[in-house]
Amino acid sequence: MSLPSTFTSEEAYFKAAVDFLRSYAWIYREANTACIKSLDAMPVQFKDYFLELTNKELNTFPFVHEHLDGCPTEVLRFREQVAHLTPSIQTAPTTACKALTNDQSNHSRRMAPKKQHEIQELAANIHEHCADRTQLIIDLGSGLGYLSEALFKLNDNYMILGLEADEKRVRSARIRSQQLLSPETHLSISYQQLFVTAAENCRSQIEQFATELARSKGLTTKTATTTELSTTLIGLHACADLSINAMLLFLSIPQVQCLHIMPCCYHKLALTERGTFQNFPLSRALRSAMSADEALSFNRPFMRLACQQTNSRWRCDALKHTQHGTQMWTRALASALCDANELVKVKRYNLAQNDSIQNNPLYEYVQQRFQLHSQQTGDPLDWRAVHEQRFAELTGRYSDGKGARLAEALCCLQATIQQLCENVVLYDRLCYLQELAAVQHLSVEVRYEKLFDEKLSPRCRVLIAEKL
Structure with missing residues (x-):
């Protein structure tokens, strides 16, 4: 990774990068299993934009050096800032030796x-x-x-x-x-x-x-x-x-x-x-751009984003985006139902769903797919009325499949800044x-x-x- 060509010193680069990441910390601050907190923090202009996005536009969004029509001002500024802060890295020529490339031993x-x-x-x-x-x-x-x-x-x-x-x-x-x-x-x-x-x-x-x-x-x-x-x-x-x-x-x-x-x-x-x-x-340049308290916000989810797969695998058909967003939303929804001393684990992977349940999971489906546990003892717990009340509130707030679509939008934003975080x-x-x-x-x-x-x-x- 390197200094983008638009900067002349590492001090100026790190300050600009830290300022940008501070402004958009809601994208990476939480683990994706707790993404509802991130969705709540997502600005309305971003939500409205991604809820109307076509699959072609969704596939293009993380590639910030490619033009994308129709972006509202705040979203356009976000993409321009990422492009400004992310170095363009060329693929090195392949150096693999023939002796290795042709190795077909067992x-x-x-x-x-x-x-x-x-x-x-x-x-x-x-x-x-x-x-x-x-x-x-x-x-x-x-x-x-x-x-x-x-x-x-x-x-x-x-x-x-x-x-x-x-x-x-x-x-x-x-x-x-x-x-x-x-x-x-x-x-x-x-x-x-x-x-x-x-x-x-x-x-x-x-x-x-x-x-x-x-x-x-x-x-x-x-x-x-x-x-x-x-x-x-x-x-x-x-x-x-x-x-x-x-x-x-x-x-x-x-x-x-x-x-x-x-x-x-x-x-x-x-x-x-x-x-x-x-x-x-580690470096004096980055430490000077980041306060001691601010270092706490560059947490494990940030580091995990920095080392997740790059946007090279982002482009796919609408069905795959829908399936991924639904999976992420349902998992986060189950986690959001828990008390502070509770957690959930997936217990069944292959439950049949029709399209309407995929976009709007039923409470019964969440009960069937996820097992509630005590954080202290690990013992299984029963779902209670309070969990169903939370479920109704959250699914009401993100009705008509909005939760799944915005969960995939959050992944899109993470793919957009991944290379910047790693850099x-x-x-x-x-x-x-x-x-x-x-x-x-x-x-x-x-x-x-x-x-x-x-x-x-x-x-x-x-x-x-x-x-x-």
Whole structure:
């Protein structure tokens, strides 16, 4: 992600983005299971507009650089502001190597197309940048070892250290490596269990694992370390805080020259006692644009929106939009009936509905589909008269299918700002990495590249950093 061309500084961009997001916080502030609160907060001009929208117009709306006739003033201003704040990102040329693309082995065929695509593209990109300058690759969150294996097939001179927190995955990765790679290569790949952080003891453990791997290859002596081995840090689906820890390790370990990390699952970032995220905002530029109290509004629903699927999958026929809006509205309606100490869970998925019930769910249908539970004990509870009263009030307020149509309108608005939300999160990290490098007097080049087809992989942007 990057600075839009209409801005000359990150400070000005973050201030404008925060001001905009503050004004439209009702779009993302609540989880979609509580979307009735968002619908209540939706301005009347937006409601009236979306209730009259054709399916073609609904499909076009999130694509803010495409012209859309008939928008009222407030809605038009919203789309123009999103276009102003969202960078236009071009798809990078495909770099996947033929050796990977044509791999039709049994273990590759069993992989989902999404994972195959991600591994092929990321491995090829890493190899393109690192083949002539990297001896050791450290794969953070290595999982079952697919990325490490793909890289080794591109260059069997790599030494690869895979680090994974899940012990079962480490064991599986070791077994896969023994079974799928030739015996002479077994000394070149090592999988170790480690929960990766940027703490000094974690850096020491990584150094120890790397040294043991290098010694098995005869590249170091008993007294030597790996400080002379040019190293690259990589990671596919660096969930939650892992990508930030990877950035800090990149800066703090002298022999690490390159970083290729694909962040994801921003909503899983660790929280402080106050309820804000430990690692958002990070950069001075974004922190200065956001007050301490305001940071609370950039909550898990905001982060979840930033990492949900992009608008590349938004366009569909009217029936699918209707079905999705109805599902979301009915789920939110059931949640809105609960007392503060109650919750609902879906108990039946395939109840038959006619079209009128889909648009205007009956109270009996809600009772049949959702089970009421106690939040404290988890025990099932009976629906009561007070729930039916709330149901009548809510369905009266959003009668004639308005609830379902406005629920899908809210999804449309979320799809419209999704890339902006993700850009704020990821550009904050880029600025933070540059700020820390400057403090340490390190010359670095940092950028994001769009490597993947976002229809297959919504998290398609990889952070690439290199020490110069």
